[in-house]
Amino acid sequence: MTVLARAIEATRQYGDVLALDRVSLDIRAGELVGLLGPNGAGKSTLINLFAGLRRPTSGVVELFGGSPLDPAIRRGIGVTPQETGLPESFRVGEIVDFVSAHFPEPVGRAELLARFGLSDLVKRQIGGLSGGQRRRLAVALAFAGRPRLVFLDEPTTGLDVEARRALWDGIKAFHEDGGTVLLTSHYLEEIEALAQRVVVVGNGRVLVDDTVPAVRGMVSARRVSLVAEDLPELPGVLGSERADGRIDLVTTDPDRLVVELVRSRVPFSGLEIRPATLEEAFLAITSKESANV
Numbered sequence: 001m002t003v004l005a006r007a008i009e010a011t012r013q014y015g016d017v018l019a020l021d022r023v024s025l026d027i028r029a030g031e032l033v034g035l036l037g038p039n040g041a042g043k044s045t046l047i048n049l050f051a052g053l054r055r056p057t058s059g060v061v062e063l064f065g066g067s068p069l070d071p072a073i074r075r076g077i078g079v080t081p082q083e084t085g086l087p088e089s090f091r092v093g094e095i096v097d098f099v100s101a102h103f104p105e106p107v108g109r110a111e112l113l114a115r116f117g118l119s120d121l122v123k124r125q126i127g128g129l130s131g132g133q134r135r136r137l138a139v140a141l142a143f144a145g146r147p148r149l150v151f152l153d154e155p156t157t158g159l160d161v162e163a164r165r166a167l168w169d170g171i172k173a174f175h176e177d178g179g180t181v182l183l184t185s186h187y188l189e190e191i192e193a194l195a196q197r198v199v200v201v202g203n204g205r206v207l208v209d210d211t212v213p214a215v216r217g218m219v220s221a222r223r224v225s226l227v228a229e230d231l232p233e234l235p236g237v238l239g240s241e242r243a244d245g246r247i248d249l250v251t252t253d254p255d256r257l258v259v260e261l262v263r264s265r266v267p268f269s270g271l272e273i274r275p276a277t278l279e280e281a282f283l284a285i286t287s288k289e290s291a292n293v
């Protein structure tokens with residue numbers, strides 16, 4: 001399958017910060033890839049390299065077989081960064097026309113707005129939109145020029161359930177028509193709703209590149225929560241925290257943890273076991289990864 005975007009051993013440093021550490025990744029035509037990772041993992045940096053907004057410190061980044069720094073090549077992509085500033089005095093329809101004018105075969109105002117559930121806002125000034133409406137508009141604009149490949153950095157942050165669904169529908173429709181998408185998210189649920197492939201990044205490295213069900217299986221960390229005065233060292237604890245009189249322990253083996261807890265004869269009560277958040281699960285993957293190095 002045609003590779004539309006490729007990183008080969010791409011490293012990006014900001015001063016002392018190693019934001020990306022020898023990342024190699026192919027995005028193939030027709031894929032909808034979810035880039036998942038905690039804050040500071042390097043997701044935006046990777047998108048910025050693909051979109052030609054930053055250069056790699058070392059390694060190679062290609063877009064459509066050429067350089068992402070070439071404006072003619074970049075015309076084939078659509079991008080919505082994490083934060084966008086749209087001119088407040090423009091009306092929604094005007095900004096769509098303005099962006100569309102930069103492309104040879106734009107989607108067209110009515111169709112684009114309909115795809116993202118924004119038709120009713122066509123005459124509204126951007127300054128009068130809610131935060132969620134602005135976000136949806138910013139994402140819709142990435143699709144205005146009929147791009148082959150779209151990069152969306154946390155497209156649904158700050159959106160309520162309905163707005164999120166409207167956005168997902170727009171992204172899905174593009175993908176079903178053969179479009180290729182790379183989107184970032186903190187939520188596996190979001191990636192699960194849209195993508196088949198998920199790339200997990202942490203500390204600037206690709207930790208996992210697999211199908212959504214495979215990653216679901218990997219992030220099997222559980223949170224064991226209980227009330228106790230004090231706890232001894234327990235095996236398999238990846239992280240712990242104390243809040244509201246409870247102690248929360250993150251582990252990939254809750255059965256063993258509970259057995260050891262009982263064996264330790266420390267008095268406890270209110271035992272609860274539930275799935276860990278993705279952030280906690282990342283910790284599990286990251287620590288497994290560093291154990292393998």
Ligand SMILES: Nc1ncnc2c1ncn2[C@@H]1O[C@H](COP(=O)(O)OP(=O)(O)OP(=O)(O)O)[C@@H](O)[C@H]1O
Nearest residue numbers: 014017018019037038039040041042043044045046
């Ligand atoms: N312009 C910059 N100057 C200095 N450091 C930067 C810059 N941009 C990013 N970084 C650092 O690089 C690392 C990766 O940041 P990046 O924004 O790519 O992460 P992210 O995965 O997108 O995070 P988030 O989920 O919070 O958006 C972080 O440590 C960040 O502080």
